[in-house]
Amino acid sequence: MRKISKQNPLPLYYQLKEIIQEMIENEKLNPGDPVHPERVLCETYGVSRMTARKSIMALVNEGVLYREQGRGTFVSKPKTKQQLMQLKGFTEEMSEKGLKTRTRILSFQVKEATKKIKHHLNMDEDNNMVIEVRRLRIVEDEPFAVEVVWIPRDMCFDLQEDKLEGKSLYRILKEKYGYVLDYANQTIEPIMLNEYESRLLNLDPKSLALLFRRKTYLDDGRVIEYTKAIYRSDKYKYEILLKP
Amino acid sequence: MRKISKQNPLPLYYQLKEIIQEMIENEKLNPGDPVHPERVLCETYGVSRMTARKSIMALVNEGVLYREQGRGTFVSKPKTKQQLMQLKGFTEEMSEKGLKTRTRILSFQVKEATKKIKHHLNMDEDNNMVIEVRRLRIVEDEPFAVEVVWIPRDMCFDLQEDKLEGKSLYRILKEKYGYVLDYANQTIEPIMLNEYESRLLNLDPKSLALLFRRKTYLDDGRVIEYTKAIYRSDKYKYEILLKP
Numbered sequence: 001m002r003k004i005s006k007q008n009p010l011p012l013y014y015q016l017k018e019i020i021q022e023m024i025e026n027e028k029l030n031p032g033d034p035v036h037p038e039r040v041l042c043e044t045y046g047v048s049r050m051t052a053r054k055s056i057m058a059l060v061n062e063g064v065l066y067r068e069q070g071r072g073t074f075v076s077k078p079k080t081k082q083q084l085m086q087l088k089g090f091t092e093e094m095s096e097k098g099l100k101t102r103t104r105i106l107s108f109q110v111k112e113a114t115k116k117i118k119h120h121l122n123m124d125e126d127n128n129m130v131i132e133v134r135r136l137r138i139v140e141d142e143p144f145a146v147e148v149v150w151i152p153r154d155m156c157f158d159l160q161e162d163k164l165e166g167k168s169l170y171r172i173l174k175e176k177y178g179y180v181l182d183y184a185n186q187t188i189e190p191i192m193l194n195e196y197e198s199r200l201l202n203l204d205p206k207s208l209a210l211l212f213r214r215k216t217y218l219d220d221g222r223v224i225e226y227t228k229a230i231y232r233s234d235k236y237k238y239e240i241l242l243k244p
Numbered sequence: 245m246r247k248i249s250k251q252n253p254l255p256l257y258y259q260l261k262e263i264i265q266e267m268i269e270n271e272k273l274n275p276g277d278p279v280h281p282e283r284v285l286c287e288t289y290g291v292s293r294m295t296a297r298k299s300i301m302a303l304v305n306e307g308v309l310y311r312e313q314g315r316g317t318f319v320s321k322p323k324t325k326q327q328l329m330q331l332k333g334f335t336e337e338m339s340e341k342g343l344k345t346r347t348r349i350l351s352f353q354v355k356e357a358t359k360k361i362k363h364h365l366n367m368d369e370d371n372n373m374v375i376e377v378r379r380l381r382i383v384e385d386e387p388f389a390v391e392v393v394w395i396p397r398d399m400c401f402d403l404q405e406d407k408l409e410g411k412s413l414y415r416i417l418k419e420k421y422g423y424v425l426d427y428a429n430q431t432i433e434p435i436m437l438n439e440y441e442s443r444l445l446n447l448d449p450k451s452l453a454l455l456f457r458r459k460t461y462l463d464d465g466r467v468i469e470y471t472k473a474i475y476r477s478d479k480y481k482y483e484i485l486l487k488p
Contacts, residue, residue: 009351014440025360058438062455081431087486107253116269184486187325190434190452190477194302196258208434208452211306214486233434240484242331242428242458 004045012047013054019045020059024075031077035065063208063234079237087184087216089170090137090145099139106134106146106200108161110153117150120215120226129153133164136200143201144236147229155179155224169225179224184216188238191230201232209233248289256291257298263289264303268319275321279309305452307478323481331428331460333414334381334389343383350378350390350444352405354397361394364459364470373397377408380444387445388480391473399423399468413469423468428460432482435474445476453477 002022004015023029036044041052056073059065067073086093094101113123113130121130130150137145149169151159156177164172173179191211198205214227231238246266248259267273280288285296300317303309311317330337338345357367357374365374374394381389393413395403400421408416417423435455442449458471475482 011440014438017438022358025358027359054439061436061438063433063435079433084432084484085486087488114266114269115271181488183488185483186486187481187483188328188432188454189307189323189481190454191307192305192452194258194261194305195298196255208436210432210434216486237431237433239429239431240328242329242430242460244331244425244427 004047013051013058016041016045016047016051016055017058020055021064024064029075031075033075035073035075037072061208077235079233079235081239082236084186084238084240087181089168090147091168092170094139100141101144102138102141103166104136104138105161105165106136108133108164113150117226120223121150121152122223123152127152127154131156131159133161133169143232145229145231146197146200147227149225149227151225152223155222173224180219181224182217182219184214186212186214188212193230197230201230203232203234207232207234210238248291257295257302260285260289260291260295260299261302264299265308268308273319275319277319279317279319281316307452321479323477323479325483326480328430328482328484331425333412334391335412336414338383344385345388346382346385347410348380348382349405349409350380352377352408357394361470364467365394365396366467367396371396371398375400375403377405377413387476389473389475390441390444391471393469393471395469396467399466417468424463425468426461426463428458430456430458432456437474441474445474447476447478451476451478454482 002019004012006012008015020035029035035056038049038052038056041047042049056065060067060073063076063079065073066076091101091103109132110129111132112128113121117130118128131153132148132150134148136143137147159172170181173181189211191209193201193203193205193207193209195205198207210231210233212229212231214229215223216225218224246263248256250256252259264279273279279300282293282296282300285291286293300309304311304317307320307323309317310320335345335347353376354373355376356372357365361374362372375397376392376394378392380387381391403416414425417425433455435453437445437447437449437451437453439449442451454475454477456473456475458473459467460469462468
């Protein structure tokens with residue numbers, strides 16, 4: 001058995017965290033298995049209750065373990081991987097994987113753009129109106145992402161909520177308006193869900209998630225959409241490919 | 245002035261959050277500017293103290309605002325963008341941008357691999373030893389990332405700490421060992437820093453960050469490294485390019 005040592009430059013709780021992690025990596029602990037209670041960890045490794053708790057909490061924060069109220073702490077299932085590199089509609093991407101999706105339109109508004117949104121959409125000074133659509137994405141009957149998309153009103157002048165209902169926005173952009181999507185820049189940031197988002201996603205408040213901001217360009221250089229999307233990351237992780 | 249309304253389906257605190265966000269987006273509030281104290285927000289928008297606090301906290305969690313102990317809440321500076329798609333050494337990438345970097349080796353060990361690490365590195369059943377290097381990346385004299393890399397020992401059998409000190413690992417892999425790096429898969433997850441990591445990165449404990457797990461392949465199909473890297477995301481955001 002690996003021991004915890006005060007001579008090791010790593011903090012005690014971090015050493016214990018690594019021991020638990022290795023038990024999982026070596027399949028001595030498997031998804032769904034309970035982790036020893038703090039009391040047992042203290043006795044086994046000769047650390048304080050506080051140290052044991054910190055180790056567990058660090059692993060819970062990383063998503064390696066999860067807690068169930070009144071039941072204890074367990075090893076998480078590995079997360080499903082999602083490719084991030086393709087500029088594809090959500091509906092199309094998920095259905096290619098054989099996943100059943102739905103989309104709930106939370107709001108559909110034509111409104112005045114903020115300076116920042118106008119800037120992102122490269123809109124002229126005297127062009128002020130945008131379509132703002134807030135949608136909840138659902139995969140296999142479970143909430144997956146909350147998105148807000150802004151589109152210059154003059155680029156989709158007759159788009160209405162009932163025309164989008166149950167349809168893919170990207171498909172409408174291509175088929176109804178004849179736009180050719182060329183590429184998108186997408187930034188990635190970690191966020192902590194606020195109460196509203198966590199309720200929509202059916203997750204604990206303060207759960208961690210990823211915030212994507214996407215700017216999509218047409219083949220003629222115009223920006224067709226600016227999107228802010230919050231993706232759950234408790235069951236999914238997102239993958240990219242790096243090339244030299 | 246925009247008003248907050250109980251008729252609006254969005255929660256009150258979320259409406260107030262959007263109002264503050266729009267003030268920033270419309271440059272009525274600029275980076276470094278203080279945000280009105282909660283008391284003033286309550287009076288101006290007719291909401292409770294609790295609602296005002298929730299709005300502010302949601303924006304702090306998103307990194308749009310930051311708090312300074314005893315001074316108040318201010319508008320954050322925009323984050324610096326970092327491209328994520330290129331398989332490049334850290335040293336090389338940063339120096340191309342004209343940024344001054346250093347790397348501190350926190351530990352260098354030859355050790356037995358866990359089952360999971362062996363699996364990631366596609367190592368044979370009877371091949372057990374890996375080199376594990378933990379490094380702190382520093383950009384412009386500020387900690388930027390904490391990384392742990394695992395390399396099959398037999399692929400860099402004579403690599404030692406003093407040979408890596410002050411050098412780029414990727415350059416050593418290419419120039420000393422003649423390896424040709426082909427591509428890497430990298431997953432992205434949000435995490436909350438634990439105490440050890442936050443101390444290394446000189447950030448508040450529980451700050452949010454991104455965890456990257458990278459698996460790098462050689463042109464002959466072998467895996468040369470598996471890396472877990474934690475990147476700060478308070479001052480940086482990470483960008484990828486999406487193509488159809």
